[in-house]
Amino acid sequence: MRIVTFAFVLLFAGCTPGVVASDGFPTADAPFTLTALDVGQGDAILLETPKARVLVDGGADATASRHLAARRIRRLDLVIATHGDLDHVGGLPDVLGDVEVGELWLHPSPVGKAAVDRLVGAARTAGVPIRGPLAGAVLRVGDLTLEVLAPWPALLEGAGEDASNDASIVVRASAGGAAVLLGGDSGAAVHARLLSAAAERLRAEVLVLPHHGSSTSDLRLIAAVAPTVAVVSAGWDNPYGHPHREVVAELARLGIPLRRTDEEGTVTVRLPTRLPAAAGVGG
Numbered sequence: 099m100r101i102v103t104f105a106f107v108l109l110f111a112g113c114t115p116g117v118v119a120s121d122g123f124p125t126a127d128a129p130f131t132l133t134a135l136d137v138g139q140g141d142a143i144l145l146e147t148p149k150a151r152v153l154v155d156g157g158a159d160a161t162a163s164r165h166l167a168a169r170r171i172r173r174l175d176l177v178i179a180t181h182g183d184l185d186h187v188g189g190l191p192d193v194l195g196d197v198e199v200g201e202l203w204l205h206p207s208p209v210g211k212a213a214v215d216r217l218v219g220a221a222r223t224a225g226v227p228i229r230g231p232l233a234g235a236v237l238r239v240g241d242l243t244l245e246v247l248a249p250w251p252a253l254l255e256g257a258g259e260d261a262s263n264d265a266s267i268v269v270r271a272s273a274g275g276a277a278v279l280l281g282g283d284s285g286a287a288v289h290a291r292l293l294s295a296a297a298e299r300l301r302a303e304v305l306v307l308p309h310h311g312s313s314t315s316d317l318r319l320i321a322a323v324a325p326t327v328a329v330v331s332a333g334w335d336n337p338y339g340h341p342h343r344e345v346v347a348e349l350a351r352l353g354i355p356l357r358r359t360d361e362e363g364t365v366t367v368r369l370p371t372r373l374p375a376a377a378g379v380g381g
């Protein structure tokens with residue numbers, strides 16, 4: 099699929115009722131949207147362009163699936179399971195059972211094995227192919243370009259909870275000249291290497307804070323990404339204190355607004371790209 103890139107105006111508009119057309123696709127004036135579904139403590143991030151719909155993680159339970167049903171979304175081109183923690187993959191078997199899915203990205207890991215096994219089983223039942231892309235892969239889904247920034251093979255060999263988080267799929271998704279960066283639950287060791295090896299490829303208009311805004315992140319990541327807005331998915335009054343105050347303070351220092359599912363519920367961010375308007379209606 100040819101990617102058409104136009105100059106775009108760097109404007110940010112927040113959650114606006116009516117931004118999504120009745121068929122669930124973004125309207126022509128908001129062709130690239132990110133929706134952080136309110137799934138409590140966990141991640142379920144929906145990316146939509148005129149020709150692509152991608153769900154990154156699915157929360158802990160069937161809440162994400164209910165959100166998709168309420169939006170009458172019946173197909174996802176791609177589902178990415180960033181890593182095996184329950185708050186990211188627990189709800190994905192429901193999604194694969196309820197919605198047609200083109201492909202699943204997943205790196206099996208010993209941590210969260212039961213939830214991952216359930217997800218793999220659901221993918222097999224639904225006939226969804228599984229792929230485990232590594233850093234360096236660039237894949238296109240419709241008009242969306244997905245650059246995989248992590249993990250690299252050594253990260254998949256680690257053991258324990260921190261290693262599981264650091265094995266997260268980190269992806270930069272772009273369309274029409276705008277990008278979002280999603281880091282799963284990756285932590286400072288991963289971010290430090292990305293900053294030294296790939297800092298110029300981190301820039302994005304929207305940063306979904308890794309690990310629900312935890313201080314396990316390398317705070318320098320925020321300035322390197324230089325987003326127009328940051329988004330955090332975390333449960334209200336969650337026991338981990340996410341997002342952590344150091345991260346919130348760094349965003350404030352840099353003048354970057356933070357959209358929070360724990361305070362707002364589902365958060366929608368529109369990226370005003372200039373994708374072809376004619377492609378604005380799809381099924």
Ligand SMILES: [Zn+2]
Binds near residue numbers: 140141185186283
């Ligand atoms: Zn998590």
